Amino acid sequence: MPFAAVALSLAAHTFADNKPGEIHIAFGNDSQTAMSVVWQTATPTAAPTVQYGTSRSSLGKTAKATRSRYAYETKAIAEAKLTGLLAGTTYYYRVGDKTGGWSEVFSFRTAPRDPKEFTFTAFGDHGVGPVPVKITEDLQKEKPAFNLLLGDISYANGDQPIWDAYLQQIQPFASRVPFMPTIGNHENEEIKKDGKETKIGYVSYLARFALPQAESHYTFDYGAARFVAFNSDDFANPTELAWLKTTLAAARQNKRVKWLVVFQHHPPYGSSKKRGDNVDIIKSVVPIYDKYKVDLVLCGHNHHYERQFPLRAGVITDSGLTGYRRQAGTVYIVQGGGGRELYDFAETKPAMTACREMVNGYLRVTVRKSGPLTIEAKRLDRSLIERFEIKG
Numbered sequence: 525m526p527f528a529a530v531a532l533s534l535a536a537h538t539f540a541d542n543k544p545g546e547i548h549i550a551f552g553n554d555s556q557t558a559m560s561v562v563w564q565t566a567t568p569t570a571a572p573t574v575q576y577g578t579s580r581s582s583l584g585k586t587a588k589a590t591r592s593r594y595a596y597e598t599k600a601i602a603e604a605k606l607t608g609l610l611a612g613t614t615y616y617y618r619v620g621d622k623t624g625g626w627s628e629v630f631s632f633r634t635a636p637r638d639p640k641e642f643t644f645t646a647f648g649d650h651g652v653g654p655v656p657v658k659i660t661e662d663l664q665k666e667k668p669a670f671n672l673l674l675g676d677i678s679y680a681n682g683d684q685p686i687w688d689a690y691l692q693q694i695q696p697f698a699s700r701v702p703f704m705p706t707i708g709n710h711e712n713e714e715i716k717k718d719g720k721e722t723k724i725g726y727v728s729y730l731a732r733f734a735l736p737q738a739e740s741h742y743t744f745d746y747g748a749a750r751f752v753a754f755n756s757d758d759f760a761n762p763t764e765l766a767w768l769k770t771t772l773a774a775a776r777q778n779k780r781v782k783w784l785v786v787f788q789h790h791p792p793y794g795s796s797k798k799r800g801d802n803v804d805i806i807k808s809v810v811p812i813y814d815k816y817k818v819d820l821v822l823c824g825h826n827h828h829y830e831r832q833f834p835l836r837a838g839v840i841t842d843s844g845l846t847g848y849r850r851q852a853g854t855v856y857i858v859q860g861g862g863g864r865e866l867y868d869f870a871e872t873k874p875a876m877t878a879c880r881e882m883v884n885g886y887l888r889v890t891v892r893k894s895g896p897l898t899i900e901a902k903r904l905d906r907s908l909i910e911r912f913e914i915k916g
């Protein structure tokens with residue numbers, strides 16, 4: 525859908541007819557066999573359901589949805605879990621029911637059993653507006669297996685209808701491509717009540733997404749890679765850190781996991797003018813990444829692109845620009861250029877920064893079972909900022 529059409533449909537979706545909107549999908553507990561679908565209607569309908577099947581003309585299977593409620597809800601959230609799916613298969617689906625009406629038919633593809641290679645996309649700091657719409661249009665052209673959203677998602681900041689505008693905005697993309705978010709500082713919301721700001725925490729995020737395991741942090745596998753969503757907004761919480769250690773240890777004991785990718789909002793390293801390195805995260809989280817030889821840590825928070833050379837304990841292990849040995853160091857990347865105002869860099873580029881550019885964009889990563897991991901950092905027009913590889 526062209527940009528103008530997306531903007532128009534955003535404005536036009538009033539929910540007056542109680543038809544489903546804000547439709548988005550995410551992998552369930554197993555990316556090969558399970559998918560979650562979430563949508564909203566203006567008011568609760570009698571029997572919200574997903575009808576689905578392996579051909580567009582035959583949606584013979586059904587999954588009943590449950591209500592996902594929170595104290596500040598704007599409409600009625602329906603959440604359905606599709607399980608027992610076939611790996612590597614295209615499914616067609618629509619959501620709704622007789623009383624509210626049905627959505628159009630969308631399709632998604634489950635993870636194949638043992639793909640030789642696949643591509644995913646990632647970026648953070650999204651929000652509502654023309655640049656955020658353009659980013660998801662670019663992503664659709666990349667044909668990713670799924671997208672990681674690196675925190676700071678809608679920028680609702682407590683204003684709940686902004687979540688509705690956001691989820692309607694991403695529907696053309698997120699109804700077809702699993703949209704796997706992690707928590708940023710803007711998901712930790714405050715609302716104005718009786719003239720006072722009241723912290724409501726992550727309740728909107730938790731109600732509006734259906735994700736694998738505990739939704740504040742989770743893992744999923746796709747091919748030879750394991751993806752770990754870490755809540756860096758709560759990194760000092762001993763429970764979070766204990767979960768991270770256990771999760772990474774288990775990943776490294778699993779012979780099927782060749783590539784280990786963590787995605788979180790707050791970067792440990794960075795040279796934005798607004799904020800430099802995060803010394804607390806460097807002290808408490810980076811040693812865990814070093815110990816378990818995490819291949820990639822993908823972050824947002826700073827609204828630009830910045831990538832470090834591979835590091836161990838903050839020391840560069842390889843100063844080449846385009847190719848690195850696997851597990852020799854961890855590569856940290858900031859891609860927070862998803863659509864908000866850009867951040868300038870501090871004048872001096874740190875020695876550990878391999879590449880930085882103040883631009884909107886996203887990451888396109890190709891993962892191979894045998895062969896290298898290829899990372900392409902792209903601008904909004906899909907042109908290349910840089911390409912590098914971690915050898916397989």
Ligand SMILES: [Fe+2]
Nearest residue numbers: 676708709825
């Ligand atoms: Fe942020």
